[in-house]
Amino acid sequence: MKDERVVLISALQHYIFCSRQCALIYGDQTWAENYLTAQGVLLHERVDSVEMEVRKGIRYDRAVKVYSEKLGLSGQLDLLEKDLSSGQLMPVEYKRGKPKTHLADEVQLCAQALCLEEMTGQKITKGALWYFQIRHRVEIDLDAQLRQETIETVNKVRELLQSESLPKAQISKNCKACSIIDICQPNLFKEHSNLDKYLDDLYDIDKEDF
Ligand code: SF4
Structure with a gap:
């Protein structure tokens, strides 16, 4: 990627909710961090990551930092599950409410998975959203359509923040x-x-x- 600046994964859901909100929240801050410095910090934080537990053959890591050099993205997973028998990874994101009519949660989850794929070389086919209000876990297929939507959103956020414009x-x-x-x-x-x-x-x- 030519541009060394990163887009925060959290900005994607704000953009889908309202592009003006995204510009107001991330307009000045997103570009403050150089991609390479961010990557260095993230790598060290990953190594120092502590909260881990294993239950019924699944390893659970919390607050896992992720990045993608290819997409110029960085962020953090609430939870990363690893099936110890197959090695399959699954990102899990916790949400306060319930499933929404727009794709903000799915795009955020997919962006995390795209970062994980680049970091590990493993194909991530599913993620999960856990909604507190309905106490329900929803598994999400990370299919081609969602991946395309996610990449397009990353590009739109980058364009918006690079333009330094504020939507009406x-x-x-x-x-x-x-x-x-x-x-x-x-x-x-x-x-x-x-x-x-x-x-x-x-x-x-x-x-x-x-
Ligand atoms: S237009 Fe303004 S108040 Fe309305 S959602 Fe966007 S940022 Fe929030």
């Missing part, structure tokens, strides 16, 4: 669940004393959809 704010149902709405659209608060009600009236929203 567009009020949508996502705004209700947005943690930086006061930074993005401070006037909304001034114009609408009950912002929650205003957005509820505009959209039929289940906040846990996000």
Whole structure:
């Protein structure tokens, strides 16, 4: 990869949620880290990784740092499972809510798997999302379509952050669940004393959809 700057995997889900939110959160910070320095840090942190346990033939490693030089990506897995009999790896990501209508969680998981594949040389065919709200684990096929969607999202995030542009704010149902709405659209608060009600009236929203 020619550009030495990295995209953080966490930026991908923010981009899918709202490109303006992604630019506001990552616009200045993503490029602060040079790819090579990031790789060095990640390698050392991997070696120093501690929290590991083995249960019923599966090894569990937590907070595993991953990177891809090819894609210019870096991030961290919540959990990495390794089947000790087959050696098969599976990334697992924990989520607060429940499965969503968009692909932000799946793309994040797939990006982690793409990094793992480059680091280990192993094909990762499945990952898992564990949703706290419904106490349910969902296995995700990391198929060609999801891989393509993930790579396209990485490229779009990179383009956005390289351009240093800030997409226009567009009020949508996502705004209700947005943690930086006061930074993005401070006037909304001034114009609408009950912002929650205003957005509820505009959209039929289940906040846990996000
Ligand atoms: S308030 Fe809405 S437009 Fe602004 S960053 Fe959040 S989701 Fe995007």
